[in-house]
Amino acid sequence: MKNEAGMTLIVKTITRLTVGLILLYGIYIVLHGHISPGGGFAGGVIIALSFIHLMLAFGREMALKKLSQAAASILESLGALMFLTVALLGFLGGYFFLNFFLHKGSPFALFSAGIIPLCNIAISLKVGAGLFAIFAALVLFRGIGEKE
Amino acid sequence: MVFAAIVAVQIEDLLSSVIAVGAVGLGLSLAFLILKAPDLAITQLVVEILCLIILIRATINKDLPVIRDGRWFFNTTSTLLFIAIFLMFAYFALRELPHFGQPIMRVAQEYINQGKELTGATNIVAAIILDFRGYDTLGEATILFTAVMGVLAIIRRVGRINEE
Amino acid sequence: MSEYILCFALFSIGLYAVLRKRNIIKIIIGLGIIEYAVNLFFVLIGYRTHGRAPILAKDQSILNMVDPIPQALVLTSIVIGLAVTALIVAIAIRIYEKYGTFDITKIRRLKG
Amino acid sequence: MILPFFVIIPLGAAFLISLFGKKIKNFADLLANLATFSLLVFSLYSIPQVFAHKILVYKVGSWIPPIGICMVLDGLTSFMLVTINLVSFLVTIYSVSYMEKYTDKYRFYTLFMLMLAGMNGIIVTGDLFNLFVFLEIASIASYALVAFGTEAEELEASFKYAVMGSVASSFVLLGIALLYSYTSTLNMADISLVLSGKPTNTIVGFIAVLFLAGFGLKAALVPFHGWLPDAHPAAPAPISAMLSGVFIKTLGVYALCRVFFNILTVSHQLLFVLIVLGLISMVVGAFLAIAQNDIKRMFAYSSISQIGYIIFALGVGTPLAILGGLFHLFNHAVFKSLLFLNSGAIEYSVHTRNLKKLGGLNSRLPVTSYTSLLGSMSISGIPPLGGFFSKLVIIIAAIQAGYFVFSIVAILVSIVTLAYYLKFLNFTFFGKLDEVRLKIKEVPWAMRLSMIVLAIICVASGLLIVPLFKPFLESAVNVLLLGSSYKNAVFGALK
Numbered sequence: 001m002k003n004e005a006g007m008t009l010i011v012k013t014i015t016r017l018t019v020g021l022i023l024l025y026g027i028y029i030v031l032h033g034h035i036s037p038g039g040g041f042a043g044g045v046i047i048a049l050s051f052i053h054l055m056l057a058f059g060r061e062m063a064l065k066k067l068s069q070a071a072a073s074i075l076e077s078l079g080a081l082m083f084l085t086v087a088l089l090g091f092l093g094g095y096f097f098l099n100f101f102l103h104k105g106s107p108f109a110l111f112s113a114g115i116i117p118l119c120n121i122a123i124s125l126k127v128g129a130g131l132f133a134i135f136a137a138l139v140l141f142r143g144i145g146e147k148e
Numbered sequence: 149m150v151f152a153a154i155v156a157v158q159i160e161d162l163l164s165s166v167i168a169v170g171a172v173g174l175g176l177s178l179a180f181l182i183l184k185a186p187d188l189a190i191t192q193l194v195v196e197i198l199c200l201i202i203l204i205r206a207t208i209n210k211d212l213p214v215i216r217d218g219r220w221f222f223n224t225t226s227t228l229l230f231i232a233i234f235l236m237f238a239y240f241a242l243r244e245l246p247h248f249g250q251p252i253m254r255v256a257q258e259y260i261n262q263g264k265e266l267t268g269a270t271n272i273v274a275a276i277i278l279d280f281r282g283y284d285t286l287g288e289a290t291i292l293f294t295a296v297m298g299v300l301a302i303i304r305r306v307g308r309i310n311e312e
Numbered sequence: 313m314s315e316y317i318l319c320f321a322l323f324s325i326g327l328y329a330v331l332r333k334r335n336i337i338k339i340i341i342g343l344g345i346i347e348y349a350v351n352l353f354f355v356l357i358g359y360r361t362h363g364r365a366p367i368l369a370k371d372q373s374i375l376n377m378v379d380p381i382p383q384a385l386v387l388t389s390i391v392i393g394l395a396v397t398a399l400i401v402a403i404a405i406r407i408y409e410k411y412g413t414f415d416i417t418k419i420r421r422l423k424g
Numbered sequence: 425m426i427l428p429f430f431v432i433i434p435l436g437a438a439f440l441i442s443l444f445g446k447k448i449k450n451f452a453d454l455l456a457n458l459a460t461f462s463l464l465v466f467s468l469y470s471i472p473q474v475f476a477h478k479i480l481v482y483k484v485g486s487w488i489p490p491i492g493i494c495m496v497l498d499g500l501t502s503f504m505l506v507t508i509n510l511v512s513f514l515v516t517i518y519s520v521s522y523m524e525k526y527t528d529k530y531r532f533y534t535l536f537m538l539m540l541a542g543m544n545g546i547i548v549t550g551d552l553f554n555l556f557v558f559l560e561i562a563s564i565a566s567y568a569l570v571a572f573g574t575e576a577e578e579l580e581a582s583f584k585y586a587v588m589g590s591v592a593s594s595f596v597l598l599g600i601a602l603l604y605s606y607t608s609t610l611n612m613a614d615i616s617l618v619l620s621g622k623p624t625n626t627i628v629g630f631i632a633v634l635f636l637a638g639f640g641l642k643a644a645l646v647p648f649h650g651w652l653p654d655a656h657p658a659a660p661a662p663i664s665a666m667l668s669g670v671f672i673k674t675l676g677v678y679a680l681c682r683v684f685f686n687i688l689t690v691s692h693q694l695l696f697v698l699i700v701l702g703l704i705s706m707v708v709g710a711f712l713a714i715a716q717n718d719i720k721r722m723f724a725y726s727s728i729s730q731i732g733y734i735i736f737a738l739g740v741g742t743p744l745a746i747l748g749g750l751f752h753l754f755n756h757a758v759f760k761s762l763l764f765l766n767s768g769a770i771e772y773s774v775h776t777r778n779l780k781k782l783g784g785l786n787s788r789l790p791v792t793s794y795t796s797l798l799g800s801m802s803i804s805g806i807p808p809l810g811g812f813f814s815k816l817v818i819i820i821a822a823i824q825a826g827y828f829v830f831s832i833v834a835i836l837v838s839i840v841t842l843a844y845y846l847k848f849l850n851f852t853f854f855g856k857l858d859e860v861r862l863k864i865k866e867v868p869w870a871m872r873l874s875m876i877v878l879a880i881i882c883v884a885s886g887l888l889i890v891p892l893f894k895p896f897l898e899s900a901v902n903v904l905l906l907g908s909s910y911k912n913a914v915f916g917a918l919k
Contacts, residue, residue: 029190039187039274041391045194052201073300077443080293083286084436119278123289127391130296131198134398137303138205138405169341176348183359184378188386192351195394199344202401203337227331231324235317241602241630242316276384283484283493287545287557288388290435294538294561295395297442298568299402301531302579323598330591339587346594350601357605382604385553389597392560396590399564403571403583410576 015057022050030124031117040120044127051132073133079126086118166203170196187273315356323349336404340397347393351386358382426466426473427482427495430505430544433459433466438537445530452530453520456537460513463544467505474502474899479913481550490614496550496914499899503750504547504678507757508670510881512540514874515669518765519662521868522772526660532572539565539666543674550914552600552687553610559596559675563589563642566671570659581658585651592641592648599634602627613914616687620911632694635683643676645735646705649728653712656727657720657777661768664720668727669761673753677731681738686903686910698739703830705732710840714847719767719777722848723760726803729837730756736834737818738904740825747901748817754897755810755885759799762878766796769867769875770852779848783855788864791872793853795879800849802882804842810885 030043173196180189277285326349329342358379437459445452473480480497516536523529542562549555567589571582604610606627607618619628637648644652652672656664684694709729716722734756737749769792770785771777786793802809805816815838822831866872906913 039191039277039387041387042187042191042194045191045198049194049198052198056201073296074443076293076296077439080289081436081439081443083289084432084439119282119285120274123285126289127292130292133296134299134402135198135202135205137299138202138402165338165341169344172345172348176352179352180355183355185355185383185386188351188355188383188390191387191390195390199394199397202398203340224332227328231328234327235320235324237626237630237633238320239317241627242320272380273383273387276380277387280492281384281553284384284388284551284554284557286435287554287561288391290538290541291392291395291557291561291564293439293442294535294564294568295399297531297534297538298399298564301528301535301568302399302402302406302571302574302582304528304531304574323594327591330587336583343587343590343594346591350594350597353598354601354604357601381610382601385604388553388557392557392593395564396560396586396593399567400583400586400590403567403579403586406571406574406579407576407583410579 011057015053019050019054023047030120040123041127044124047128048131052135075129076126076133079122082122083119170200319349319353319356340400344397351389354382354386427497427548429466430548431541433463434537434541438534441530442534452533456516456533460516463509464513467509470497470502470505474499481914490609490611493554494550495548498903500903501547503900507754508543511669511757511761514877515662515665518871518874521870522662522768535565535569546674550612551610552612556596556600560593569663570655572660578658581654585655588641588651592638595634596638599631602631612687613911616911628688632688639676639680643672643731644728645701646708652728653721653724656724657718661764665761665764668764669757677734681904695739695741698735702732702736702739703833706837710837714844717779719779723763727760733818740822742821742825743901743905745821746904747897748814748821750900751897752814755814758878758881759802762799763796765875766792769871772867773864779851782852786853789866791866795875798879798882800845804845805838808886810882813886
């Protein structure tokens, strides 16, 4: 499998420069989801794309070293559980999915809008890890005899 | 976009047809932007990229003989006839909708008027999907989770344990 | 009106692809096109002439915005479309591995 | 107050199983059984609640319904919840032993729990788009579950099913889009309120046709039935039992009657369409079932035929007919899942499903053979069992409503049903035992237990129809009869 370890030098160099930026952009989109366009889903997909980018450029070992498939699926379950927990915390106020922060913070600030940023983070974790897991599974499938 | 869609369906080479679908998706993303839906434009764009990567992954490096479509004239005509009838009914039904550009906004106006005070989020779409209709979003996250689990389950190399 | 009709035309193209094509990938593409058409239709019905995007700016008092609900719904349905596509592609790859073809008429082990 | 738990419990269980299932042995079995058991308890608890309050509305996130999403508990909801959770509890017990054949058992439980969450979500929701979302959860989980064995046939069946299912979902979503555009709201009661203020016209008919196509595909009515005979046999036996037993009813029949009766308040022409579709399904399903040699394929066609009965009864539309239809729905859920579990048990011990290769299993698999005898007798309408009463009620109601010809057809189909179940019993359990199979043993206790319990319910539903089931069923029927005044009930409960 060594001959598949990535593309040419140019691609690798550019990837090294851009991957960090893509990841940062994804995180930015997630955190500002309640103020500007974007949100957990778009941000999560961007985060997943940054890892997929890495995988396409450097081959699968490199990307899986950063984030293994098992870790990805665990992260995904954690994200899902976190979302459910946020929803369940609404029971503190008596209702499922209640936005339980009493004062919502000043609009336009980063820390505002009650549960919305929390939900965004949970979703992005889930989406990012989940899509990466799908992709890794689809790619790994073609490397015969590697899995298990 | 409609043109690109026709190309995508009719072209014979699979890779080109996948790329044509990409064109449809990007056109859709632009359309969302024109229709004042920036949230959707971003999401559609990135989702489209991901879809394309997955689809190309599925088609690339496979020896693909060009598959000719069925030559039965009858079946194609009947399908087209069915679609034509569907479109005709759709036309009559659509005439009774509110005109383009003037939605009724019964519930939506309340979201716009009070969304900021009630949730504190200035992005009203975010306020709707995560607060007013947060339960839907839980379902949506679950769908993705289901798909991941499904893919991981289908991709397993050995499905059954042989007793023999 | 013409926008709606074009949207339905897109829907029909997808439907045609699903019903008549023999290649599995083409069928998946058809499903994707149907998905796009429905999403586009949702956003179209929410559009308001000279409306603004439903995001408040710092000192904005105009409330002439496009309908935000369809946008929220479409966000959900885009993700649903992605999930379905991923799953079907996974099935298709497995089918390719088992049969060595994407032609649906050659994949006929089941009868009826 | 109990309503959100119908979704939270299976969802939480699914997430936890996927997180810890691989590490801790037997964790998945235990948690899944615990979850389904608690769901059963909750759903039984909902019955007295409905009798006490008639209708309960739960506001998610404390938003008032047209703004937020609400969950509604009424007679029909609690009826469906009891059916689903009863079957799913027994099926989980069964799959503890049965699923040992497959690898990655915890993934199976995760998907199973997600499917259950989807179905419960469909039942409890009071919001149209939310219904669509949960419909998709349940469908996607079922696509994956059908392909769980990852053999060629299973993948092919799953692909066919997934394509048809996605088209169906698109139709439903298009219908919701049109409805939203027309009424500008998504809450079911609110839609009904807006629609009652407008004259009926083409668009409502068009929307109804879209919904009929979408939910009809999910329910496998005859013009749209192509996927079912492939998908149901391909799935592992517990999943076939769930799919045939409750899945097509939840996604197809329940959603269809909720939308048609409570939201759109359909016209007589459309109800007549339902009658015709039901009748065609009945006849075609029964005659195709006779010709099958694969046990599970035969059962799958028989499911189409029985769904035909239910849709036919709903189409007739008189109170008695709806009562019969819902009672038949319950009965069919019980005996069809019993039969699929039996077929799974046969496959488990004999490794074939071909009727021609079976025979004489009576002596080797006593529990399986007696329970499937009961199931078959019940489905083909032998008097003291549940299936007889529900078919009788449907036919009487059809005659009362003046559909003589149709009811004669229904009786004839019932006789055909008896014929093919006799064929099944004859080829499987009686006759000469193959000498190779002298050593096979009865299936493990968990599988036996769930089959026995289902058989007991089969008998009980026939004997106890009057004292126990009638009030229970009637409260469900009343909801459908409410028709457009459903909205008043929901909004009344809010105040």
